[in-house]
Each structure stands twice: as structure tokens, then as C-alpha cells.
Amino acid sequence: MLGIGCGSGNRTFVLKNRFKDADIIGVDYSENMLEKAKNKLSRYDF
Structure with missing residues (x-):
């Protein structure tokens, strides 16, 4: 699934x-939002 x-x-x-x-x-x-997402949800793929 692609978000x-x-x-x-x-x-x-x-x-x-x-x-x-x-x-x-x-x-x-x-890229800024992706970094926030990666920091918050490190187990997920962004």
C-alpha cells in the first residue's frame, strides 16, 4: 500500500x-516532512 x-x-x-x-x-x-515521519515512526518505510 502506498501512502x-x-x-x-x-x-x-x-x-x-x-x-x-x-x-x-x-x-x-x-523532505522535511519525511524526516519528521522517519524520526517519529522509525519502523516504517518512507
Whole structure:
């Protein structure tokens, strides 16, 4: 599953909790937001 426009990862977290067996990758145009997401959710793929 691809989370386009994931921002700081809040929705990515919700998706992963809802679809526990899914591989979810967060994508965003802003490198700053991706860094925030990576720092907050280091176990996820961004």
C-alpha cells in the first residue's frame, strides 16, 4: 500500500494499525516532512 502525501506519518500510522499485514510505504514531496515521519515512526518505510 502506498501512502501518497504522508506528511509527518500520522495517517501512515493509522493505516498500519488498520491493515496490520500490509506493507505500507509513505511518500511525500517534502523532505522535511519525511524526516519528521522517519524520526517519529522509525519502523516504517518512507
